Amino acid sequence: xxxxxVLNAATLGSIYLLFTLGMALVWGTIGILNFAxxxxxxxxxxxxxxxxxxxxLPFLPVVAIxxxxxxxxxxxxxxxxxxxxxKRSKNQHAAExxxxxxxxxxxxxxxxxAQRYTRSSPFGFQSTYDAQVxxxxxxxxxxxxxxxxxxxxTIGVALTIWLRRSRQGLALRAIxxxxxxxxxxxxxxxxxxxxxxxxxxxxxxLAGALLTFQLGAIAPETGDILLIKAFAIVVLGGLGSMLGxxxxxxxxxxxxxxxxxxxxxxxxxxxxxxxIFLILLVRPQGLxxxxxxxxx
Amino acid sequence: MSDWYAMNVVxxxxxxxxxxxxxxxxxxxxxxxxxxxxxGAFGIGGYxxxxxxxxxxxxxxxxVLLGMVVAGxxxxxxxxxxxxxSGLYMGMATIAFTLIVSVLAVNxxxxxxxxxGLYGAIGEITTTHIxxxxxxxxxxxxxxxxxxxxxxxxxxxxxPELANALGINVNGYRRLSFLVSGLIGGLAGAxxxxxRSTITPAEVNFHLVILALTAIVVGGARSWVGALIGAIIFxxxxxxxxxxxxxxKVAYGFxxxxxxxxxPNGVLGVAKDLWHKVRTREERAQVAAAxxxxx
Amino acid sequence: MIGARKRNTLLAGLAMAxxxxxxxxxxxxxxxxxxxGGVADTIKIAQVQDQTGAVAYAGVxxxxxxxxxxxxxxxxxxxxxxxxxxxxxxxxxGEIERASSEMNKAMADKDVMAILGPTQSxxxxxxxxxxxRTKVPTIFTQAGAEGVVTNDYTFRATPPMESYYEPVLDHLxxxxxxxxxxxxxxxxxxxxxxxxxxxxQWAEDRGMEVVQSLPVEMTTQDxxxxxxxxxxxxxxxxxxxxxxxxxxxxxxxxKDAGYDGQVVATSVQAAGNISEAGDDANGLVYxxxxxxxxxxxxxVAFTKAFEKKFxxxxxxxxxxxxxxxxxxxxxxxxxxxSSREGIQKGLVEVAGEGYDGAMGAVTFEGNDARVPGHxxxxxxxxxTLVN
Numbered sequence: 001x002x003x004x005x006v007l008n009a010a011t012l013g014s015i016y017l018l019f020t021l022g023m024a025l026v027w028g029t030i031g032i033l034n035f036a037x038x039x040x041x042x043x044x045x046x047x048x049x050x051x052x053x054x055x056x057l058p059f060l061p062v063v064a065i066x067x068x069x070x071x072x073x074x075x076x077x078x079x080x081x082x083x084x085x086x087k088r089s090k091n092q093h094a095a096e097x098x099x100x101x102x103x104x105x106x107x108x109x110x111x112x113x114a115q116r117y118t119r120s121s122p123f124g125f126q127s128t129y130d131a132q133v134x135x136x137x138x139x140x141x142x143x144x145x146x147x148x149x150x151x152x153x154t155i156g157v158a159l160t161i162w163l164r165r166s167r168q169g170l171a172l173r174a175i176x177x178x179x180x181x182x183x184x185x186x187x188x189x190x191x192x193x194x195x196x197x198x199x200x201x202x203x204x205x206l207a208g209a210l211l212t213f214q215l216g217a218i219a220p221e222t223g224d225i226l227l228i229k230a231f232a233i234v235v236l237g238g239l240g241s242m243l244g245x246x247x248x249x250x251x252x253x254x255x256x257x258x259x260x261x262x263x264x265x266x267x268x269x270x271x272x273x274x275x276i277f278l279i280l281l282v283r284p285q286g287l288x289x290x291x292x293x294x295x296x
Numbered sequence: 297m298s299d300w301y302a303m304n305v306v307x308x309x310x311x312x313x314x315x316x317x318x319x320x321x322x323x324x325x326x327x328x329x330x331x332x333x334x335x336g337a338f339g340i341g342g343y344x345x346x347x348x349x350x351x352x353x354x355x356x357x358x359x360v361l362l363g364m365v366v367a368g369x370x371x372x373x374x375x376x377x378x379x380x381x382s383g384l385y386m387g388m389a390t391i392a393f394t395l396i397v398s399v400l401a402v403n404x405x406x407x408x409x410x411x412x413g414l415y416g417a418i419g420e421i422t423t424t425h426i427x428x429x430x431x432x433x434x435x436x437x438x439x440x441x442x443x444x445x446x447x448x449x450x451x452x453x454x455x456p457e458l459a460n461a462l463g464i465n466v467n468g469y470r471r472l473s474f475l476v477s478g479l480i481g482g483l484a485g486a487x488x489x490x491x492r493s494t495i496t497p498a499e500v501n502f503h504l505v506i507l508a509l510t511a512i513v514v515g516g517a518r519s520w521v522g523a524l525i526g527a528i529i530f531x532x533x534x535x536x537x538x539x540x541x542x543x544x545k546v547a548y549g550f551x552x553x554x555x556x557x558x559x560p561n562g563v564l565g566v567a568k569d570l571w572h573k574v575r576t577r578e579e580r581a582q583v584a585a586a587x588x589x590x591x
Numbered sequence: 592m593i594g595a596r597k598r599n600t601l602l603a604g605l606a607m608a609x610x611x612x613x614x615x616x617x618x619x620x621x622x623x624x625x626x627x628g629g630v631a632d633t634i635k636i637a638q639v640q641d642q643t644g645a646v647a648y649a650g651v652x653x654x655x656x657x658x659x660x661x662x663x664x665x666x667x668x669x670x671x672x673x674x675x676x677x678x679x680x681x682x683x684x685g686e687i688e689r690a691s692s693e694m695n696k697a698m699a700d701k702d703v704m705a706i707l708g709p710t711q712s713x714x715x716x717x718x719x720x721x722x723x724r725t726k727v728p729t730i731f732t733q734a735g736a737e738g739v740v741t742n743d744y745t746f747r748a749t750p751p752m753e754s755y756y757e758p759v760l761d762h763l764x765x766x767x768x769x770x771x772x773x774x775x776x777x778x779x780x781x782x783x784x785x786x787x788x789x790x791x792q793w794a795e796d797r798g799m800e801v802v803q804s805l806p807v808e809m810t811t812q813d814x815x816x817x818x819x820x821x822x823x824x825x826x827x828x829x830x831x832x833x834x835x836x837x838x839x840x841x842x843x844x845x846k847d848a849g850y851d852g853q854v855v856a857t858s859v860q861a862a863g864n865i866s867e868a869g870d871d872a873n874g875l876v877y878x879x880x881x882x883x884x885x886x887x888x889x890x891v892a893f894t895k896a897f898e899k900k901f902x903x904x905x906x907x908x909x910x911x912x913x914x915x916x917x918x919x920x921x922x923x924x925x926x927x928x929s930s931r932e933g934i935q936k937g938l939v940e941v942a943g944e945g946y947d948g949a950m951g952a953v954t955f956e957g958n959d960a961r962v963p964g965h966x967x968x969x970x971x972x973x974x975t976l977v978n
Contacts, residue, residue, distance in 0.1 A: 004819060005816065008815045008816050008819070011813075011815060012813050012815070015813065112643070115643060115644070115645075115647060116643070119647045119648040119651055120644065120645050120646060120647045120648060121648055121835060121862070121863070121864050122835050122836035122839050122864065122867050123867060124839065124867040124869075131847070133847050133849075140819070140847065140848060140849065142847050145815075214813075215812060215813065215836075215839070215840040215843075216839045216840050216842070216843035216844075216867060216868055216869075216871070217836055217839040217840065217867035217868070218812075218836060219645075219835065219836040220645075221645055222812065222836065225810045225812065226812075257816055260816040260817065261816060261820075263804075263805060263806075263820075265777060265805055265806035265807045265808065265811070266777045266778065266806050266807075266808055268807075268808055268810075268811065269808060269810060
């Protein structure tokens with residue numbers, strides 16, 4: 001039985017990871033805490049839902065639609081909201097709070113649209129794809145869960161490596177450490193930022209599609225619930241470390257699964273957030289975060 | 297006047313309690329402390345006051361006072377524990393604190409009323425009472441914004457090393473900000489709960505943090521006046537947006553985003569700039585005239 | 592710095608002025624107009640419910656039902672020639688504060704004679720004392736928790752779930768179930784009550800054993816763990832008390848985990864909220880206060896009329912609004928008085944007799960509705976009556 005629980009935790013962790021990756025990527029590199037990430041996730045799935053209501057589609061087209069919608073939404077958010085804020089701010093630090101609030105404002109719009117259309121009822125996909133259940137060695141897992149685990153881990157690891165090894169990854173991390181200096185060194189910040197946001201949006205859309213397949217349906221409010229968890233995961237893993245995010249996602253999922261196995265159902269949130277609280281006390285910069293030098 | 301007041305008395309009262317909630321988040325931010333524990337204090341204050349009334353049959357103001365004190369103590373204790381954290385890490389820890397308060401409320405059995413929460417805690421609170429409470433809080437905060445104390449607080453926020461070098465007890469100020477935010481948050485929670493007569497675990501959540509933050513940033517983050525402006529805007533927005541009906545939330549989103557983009561110092565900042573422009577109109581005209589004469 | 596001090600003195604002065612102003616204005620207690628008899632030509636009713644927000648389907652649904660009722664009442668001249676009912680909609684947007692302020696607006700409006708009150712339990716419990724103080728008759732729909740119907744002016748047209756849920760256990764017993772598991776959202780008041788106390792008690796009374804009790808939170812989205820625990824325990828039946836999106840996910844994951852026992856749920860599954868679960872929801876049984884499958888005469892009449900007007904099937908939320916509005920009309924007819932006091936008296940009178948509405952034969956315990964309710968089974972996208 002414990003092995004089954006490990007499988008469940010792996011699936012849950014991959015769900016969290018897929019959702020968090022986009023947010024962590026942007027936050028850890030160009031320093032934008034995008035509160036519209038949850039709304040992007042949800043709305044991408046919502047548009048895919050609207051399309052599949054007219055036309056039943058197989059798995060990949062549904063995912064493709066969500067990815068594209070997500071990328072477009074994040075790009076627009078960057079162009080219309082975050083870039084103007086950055087231009088009008090003296091420095092990155094002053095812009096942080098405004099970007100946070102800007103994201104909150106932007107997020108309210110797709111949420112309201114989806115709520116209006118669905119009257120807050122859950123929505124899913126009409127797809128020719130049907131998950132199969134695999135049984136082996138007494139363990140059960142669905143094809144969707146397998147896809148999620150593989151996708152989550154692959155992208156998580158790939159991003160980690162890419163950020164460490166590639167030129168663009170280096171440039172992105174440079175922006176994260178010191179924006180002004182990196183601009184002076186020739187890093188084209190606006191272009192890189194836009195590209196990163198687009199990728200993050202695509203990841204949000206990917207998460208939206210995959211999660212909706214896994215859960216059967218989501219509600220317009222689902223994005224907000226995941227947003228807080230994502231926030232917690234990035235902080236837990238340490239800002240700026242993609243590997244930390246990956247670890248954080250699985251640790252959180254493991255803790256939650258443990259609580260469910262023990263049937264302390266109403267204490268899941270307390271355990272999760274209590275765990276994060278404790279870890280922060282022991283390691284104030286998160287598990288693998290950049291150590292900030294604080295002299296006071 | 298009286299008719300308008302009767303129809304909108306709840307909104308007026310909500311503006312005041314929202315102001316208090318916003319202040320509980322703004323105070324630590326002004327000290328450079330990223331703490332959202334004010335919302336947790338709101339919950340603690342509200343529940344304590346409700347429990348005192350419902351279980352202990354206390355009267356209104358002692359219950360409010362108890363709520364305030366318990367919230368203040370808990371938040372101060374939290375501050376001691378998390379003071380080594382910085383920036384958004386501390387933010388996350390204080391949000392965790394808030395969410396844990398909510399879980400404790402859900403699992404509190406008959407004490408906290410469980411998921412249903414407590415009802416029937418009917419307080420004898422009039423708008424005048426709330427106004428007086430708010431005035432006291434605002435007066436105290438205004439005092440911290442002025443003169444030498446104001447500059448000290450600004451220095452603690454902007455340049456803690458310099459503050460230390462100047463002999464300001466930075467850590468002491470930071471711990472104080474936790475206590476103050478807890479007291480104000482607890483007061484807000486206690487008053488809101490006894491006004492409404494109910495409190496539920498579902499209300500102590502992330503959305504309150506967002507409400508407080510947006511009110512502060514849109515209104516103006518540097519001063520209590522900004523918090524007041526923000527509270528007024530967000531509490532009265534639905535009334536002014538009633539013509540858009542179901543598109544209200546969309547309009548809200550646009551307004552918040554627009555304020556974040558175009559109003560760096562919030563509405564208060566814009567007001568101050570305008571005031572400054574009006575007051576120095578003559579002076580600037582003279583300077584302009586003098587310059588054109590020379591060239 | 593002198594400027595700052597001057598400014599603050601000015602503000603302090605303004606503040607003092609505000610204090611005196613509010614004290615002077617005071618709160619004019621809007622008393623209900625005396626019941627001096629007579630039915631006005633236009634009777635204004637306010638609907639203070641969620642038109643937007645997380646459970647918008649309840650308020651929007653009630654609006655539609657109420658509109659149908661008003662159309663019928665006005666066209667039939669039920670209250671007299673040329674007497675019309677007017678509905679004013681106020682949106683509480685899913686927030687308790689909004690419920691408070693919108694109720695306050697409605698009650699302070701001297702033209703409003705009665706109110707359809709908020710659908711969420713917490714909103715309703717908050718405004719309940721207010722209703723008693725300002726003496727405006729308010730009919731709540733949904734809002735099934737305690738603390739809602741607390742005084743002479745609060746009424747409820749939708750029976751609370753515990754009052755019609757027990758037959759579910761009878762059905763399970765009749766089907767031969769001996770073991771039961773309970774999966775419930777323990778942070779949702781109605782489900783917490785049912786899942787922790789009522790259902791286990793009723794099961795025990797009928798000789799059925801509760802072998803598993805699995806509480807979850809509002810924020811729980813993935814049920815793989817719980818589904819597997821249930822599948823391995825293999826209870827004869829599962830009582831599933833979850834909100835709409837959770838139900839869809841849980842049903843799918845139960846199937847994936849290989850559970851094939853009988854699953855019973857709640858009326859939250861009505862209004863098509865379960866349709867996204869597709870085939871996984873086939874065979875799901877749940878009690879509802881209203882369904883298009885009902886065969887009572889009054890229910891069938893409502894179903895037909897609703898379909899004709901809105902070109903779609905009715906759901907329990909539509910039935911809420913319809914019955915509540917008709918209750919008001921019958922009240923006015925009974926007391927012959929369309930003022931607030933008159934409506935209050937009439938509502939009590941009608942409740943004493945009960946009425947036949949969309950929900951069938953409705954009786955009352957005090958001001959609180961009770962219906963027989965029936966069990967329906969979901970199959971291939973539609974509800975059918977059980978037995």
